[in-house]
Amino acid sequence: MNKGTDIYDLFIIGGGVNGAGIARDAAGRGLSVILCEKDDLAQGTSSRSGKLVHGGLRYLEYYEFRLVREALIEREVLLESAPHIIWPMRFVLPHNPADRPAWLVRLGLFLYDHLGGRKRLPGTRTLNLKTAPEGAPLKDEYGKAFEYSDCWVDDARLVLLNALDAAGRGAEIHTRTACSSIRREEGIWIVEMTDTASGTKRTVKARCVVNTAGPWVNDIIRRVAGLNSSRSVRLVKGSHIIVPKFWEGRQAYLVQNPDKRVIFINPYENDLALIGTTDIPYEGHPEDVAADSTEIDYLLKSVNRYFKQQLVPADIVHSFSGVRPLYDDSAENPSAVTRDYIFEVDADNNKAPLLSVFGGKITTFRKLSEHALDRLKPFFPNMRPGWTAKAQLPGGDMANADFEQFLGDMRAKYPWLPFDLAKHYARLYGTRMHDLLGSARSVSDLGTRFSKLLYEREAQFLRTTEWALWPEDVLERRTKHGLHMTEEERVVFTNWWTSQQVAA
Template sequence: MSEPCDLFIIGGGINGAGIARDAAGRGLKVVLCEKDDLAQGTSSRSGKLVHGGLRYLEYYEFRLVREALIEREVLLNAASHIIWPMRFVLPHSPDDRPAWLVRLGLFLYDNLGGRKKLPGTRVLDLRRAPEGVPLKEGYKKGFEYSDCWVDDSRLVILNAVDAAEKGAEVLTRTACTSARRNGDRWDITVQGPAGTRAFSARALVNAAGPWVTDVVGRVTGTNSKRNVRLVKGSHIITPKFWEGEQAYLVQNHDKRVIFINPYEGDKALIGTTDIAYDGAPEAVTADQSEIDYLLAAVNRYFKQELGRDDVVQSFSGVRPLYDDGAGNPSAVTRDYVFDLETQGGAPLLNVFGGKITTFRKLAEHALQKLDGFFPQMGADWTAKAPLPGGDIADADFDRFVADIQREYPWLPQDLVLHWGRLYGTRMRMILGDATALEHLGVQFGPRLFEAEVRYLAAHEWAMSAQDILYRRTKENLQMSAEQIDALNVWVAQNLEPQT
């Protein structure tokens, strides 16, 4: 027996979760299907920035940059717990782009998107400014500008949480095995922990990211004139090797720019590469040549040289960029394109490309594409709506943390800040009636307690230690192998398998 729904979405990355949230908030009956865990692919392997894309100005992507810069402030207001301002230092040398060109780009960047909250660009004398201390002596002049950091996988999770709380059904570890048109509906079959289920949907959205063309052909049996170009981007994590909260943006010898960002307190996140990729998206890894490339970019600029032994971890993701025919992977557009196909029956909306910063706008545009098929659905609504946990007064995170510390004086300050960043106002759901640290249950690591693990299983579809440590939190970076093994055992013994 098929279960009816309005909109069936394939793909639990940022685009699929964003579309599910938007559609559910408009009153549609939504089902979201993801073959793995939410954000398990590209959406947890990004550079973790909400930004306009300064370098895209060189490719005349003014509309994309403007839209992204506007979205940067929208998202900062919607989720100030997982998105926050960051200052980026650009050391300049005569071998790089000319200083006048950098200044022009930064002037456009400051003014294209109607910047309100973030401070503007300033010129730095790196011989005197503290930001110049870790840099080699040859770098005398620099620029500093603003962008925002984002916890990418949590952004996906919070969109899925909001979708579910607005009535959507979110199915993780559930593969869509078949979708076929039957007149004005789609007959859809999925296979997951509960076995086989069948749905009948009025419209189908393919937001499968790197697997979008596979879904077009193998799952839906249709065709599309559009395609994606898979580009691999790899990052490395090292101990942090400078003082201060600022990030750095440096240029490598091939003119590509590399971000060097503070990460999880005492670490640095360095990336990314841009390499054409034709393998299986799920098998992507950072190879040694990429690691050496990123280390060389750092060592060109910084006094403290890094080697392979300094790499704590590496990860790689496949960006499913819309194939615009550009020869250079770095020049391929980061814009998104829709392919709406009906063949006289139920609509199929294929989503090509996109970037994490513009996911909300992409979702809004996707629903606008489908509005003719759902005349009763609600209007655009997400621009001023906070994400779960983001209902923080005036988006003032520091004041929120101070209020929580007064409300729970027994809670260690580092845990208040950590849980505040992950959960915002919803950290109270973890704390419950606890009045002492021991009320939070088993302590698995420096900042991971049983109360949090149970919350993640009950409210955020976490089913394994990896879900918890890599995508719901980043506590894998703070825990020993023995602590992680103990968590694996506890999860297997104490968490009911979800169906």
């Protein structure tokens, strides 16, 4: 809708969760928006998280009460907005008196239950691990545990759905497009974008630039804009490993370490487990981040301290690492660095503001977006008020936000779909699965089958509606098919994808 406009209201740099969230909120408030991302949407930090929408139980130890309360409130809001990609999960916290006393854990969980006005999720309970089934995989020395609620999220799809909603409201979304320069001229930003594949450049004008570049936020300020900032981000590396799931049940586990860190062991992709995360200062290039042997050893030892089944490096199916761009509050311990966010606004005589975002976490992205636009209100006095608190993300408009009921309805509507495939489509696309399936009336209508659940129709849908340009965009971020494919299957899919690009 805005393509070709003379001057955009907002030019957003960065296609992670904060950039996509601000684009969505701004477009819904009536602003003209353009967003550029130098790689793929969610390719950096926003797809390399622990996949949780949570309050951050351990942040209570660092007296981050405001952040935890905001995150707990947002947990309920997000659960309502996208029940296909966000769902409740119960976490079992075995008590180890060598790490934290029981009274401290109980106090933290009491605050966790009551600080954010919990509505839909069940509260904390105490488990006798000698009799409860949740105790079966744990070593016999652990007799008691606490069980509490948080939520799972498909982090990359959360970013994608925000970008989709923004585009549906008129925003322009440009992936694989770098912001190569920005400069002020007569109260307006002159912005140059460069297509990273072709090198083609495009220049646009904008009344405001929003810098949500995450780990590159200071680089945008200093190198691209040629400005200075008194604030900075502190890069902290968090690594995860994926192994075959080694316990029965849908519950996750949270274990404590002597260094006071906690490690999540979560069910993942039905038959896998996601284990993480580490907290290590990082000084390299964010795009080069990877889990190292020391971190992998740390995670394996953390799990083996509690569970009967002893994991070894050969069990690891996959590992990944992300760089958290935390606001540098000078804390000595990386785990103690605040997960809160702050803004910096640089304006020229109350014109052409540059708003830079430092810090933040996935759970609070919607509130961060709302607060960012509130900060820009003086520059856009006619901007409409916030609206996202009661709005659903694309595909989330299912009756009563009940995924199981929705899945049952879809199985009745498409009886020819195998259960696993119907659940896959319902989970990733929600009500948008109608658009994906279109006129299909049988499995054969889905086209070439590349792996157990990946068919040609889904791949084409991602290409035409979700900015998927490369095979890894499909296999690693928009879906997790890549985790379940053989090397041969990946080669076949890559060759097919490439042939489709040439044909186009």
